[in-house]
Amino acid sequence: MPELPEVEGVVRALAPVAKGRTIQEVTVSDTVIHSKQLGKEAIIKGITTEDFMAEMVGMTIMDVTRRSKYIYFHLQKDGNACLLVSHLGMTGAWFDVNTIDEIPELKFRKHIHVLFKMEDGGLLVYSDIRRFGEVRLLDCEADHPPLLKMAPEPFEADACRHFLEMAALAKYARKPIKEVIMDGHVISGCGNIYATEALFNMNIHPGRTAERISEKRKKELFHAIVAVLQESIDAGGSSISDYRNINGETGTMQKRLRMYGRKVCAVCGTTTESMKIAGRTSVYCPTCQK
DNA sequence: GGGTAGTACCGGACGC
DNA sequence: TGCGTCCGGTACTAC
Numbered sequence A: 001m002p003e004l005p006e007v008e009g010v011v012r013a014l015a016p017v018a019k020g021r022t023i024q025e026v027t028v029s030d031t032v033i034h035s036k037q038l039g040k041e042a043i044i045k046g047i048t049t050e051d052f053m054a055e056m057v058g059m060t061i062m063d064v065t066r067r068s069k070y071i072y073f074h075l076q077k078d079g080n081a082c083l084l085v086s087h088l089g090m091t092g093a094w095f096d097v098n099t100i101d102e103i104p105e106l107k108f109r110k111h112i113h114v115l116f117k118m119e120d121g122g123l124l125v126y127s128d129i130r131r132f133g134e135v136r137l138l139d140c141e142a143d144h145p146p147l148l149k150m151a152p153e154p155f156e157a158d159a160c161r162h163f164l165e166m167a168a169l170a171k172y173a174r175k176p177i178k179e180v181i182m183d184g185h186v187i188s189g190c191g192n193i194y195a196t197e198a199l200f201n202m203n204i205h206p207g208r209t210a211e212r213i214s215e216k217r218k219k220e221l222f223h224a225i226v227a228v229l230q231e232s233i234d235a236g237g238s239s240i241s242d243y244r245n246i247n248g249e250t251g252t253m254q255k256r257l258r259m260y261g262r263k264v265c266a267v268c269g270t271t272t273e274s275m276k277i278a279g280r281t282s283v284y285c286p287t288c289q290k
Numbered sequence B: 001g002g003g004t005a006g007t008a009c010c011g012g013a014c015g016c
Numbered sequence C: 001t002g003c004g005t006c007c008g009g010t011a012c013t014a015c
Helices: A004-018 A030-037 A049-056 A159-167 A177-181 A192-201 A215-234
Strands: A023-028 A060-067 A070-077 A080-087 A092-097 A112-118 A123-128 A134-138 A273-277 A280-284
Touching (some): A004 A060, A004 A070, A004 A092, A030 A049, A030 A112, A177 A215, A192 A215, A192 A280
Antiparallel strands (some): A023 A112, A112 A123, A273 A280
16 A cells, blocks of 8 residues: 555655656557546556547656655656656555566556656556556646645645644644644655554554644644655555555565554554454554554 | 545455 | 455545
């Protein structure tokens, strides 16, 4: 399940190998073509499959960057710049390979949905098992308003102030803190795994409402989130189920997680409990987290 | 018009 | 073995 650290890992690996390369040919899976024919927005969003394929041919990748959990491919064709925005959803992955056989696992080879053949003969492949991910071709960021509404990057100086201001709004104040910190308008890139870890590290119960946490504790919580995101980036991300980097390698952060997916609290040995918050399973220690 | 609830997008894991 | 149910990040629609 890729969150910010995993996406950062993909971008760091992808940028140096993708920059300067030009797309010669585009293939889209029959599954996506069929879904699009049925009127579904499967993976390729906001454009027909035919138009997508036609537009992408001849595009040169100028850079690859990250914004929250989105990958931005900065493209150029005939002197015009545009943006290919990709979200990995639950099970999406990009691979930079010479042949499909180089993709290390069958489950990823089986679910290739977008394949760019580059002018140098290499392949840039988007695979997505559950098809929750997306690929969106835009003229610029402003063409997809949700991108403009995202909170600042958590590592930016402004992010903590933004978090505190948002969390104080009436619409967030009475919500469980876990729901608040997983909202991309409040903090960018903090999903279930890292929200769970940060709350555990701070001894805060995930169901506690935002208004019942002091400003000082909220500030500390913000820094705990940033710390766990940074730790995970340094560890190559958490490979829970289907995250792989562009070479098919897994990260090691999952070995360092102290609460997510745990049956027993790593600190006090109490059996962990779980509750649903905003539709997601939230694991916590009933002894340590109040 | 803002907030909220429901729904769409899915294959695989898991329990019975 | 086969069936039913659950899981989840984001965007969009309906109310």
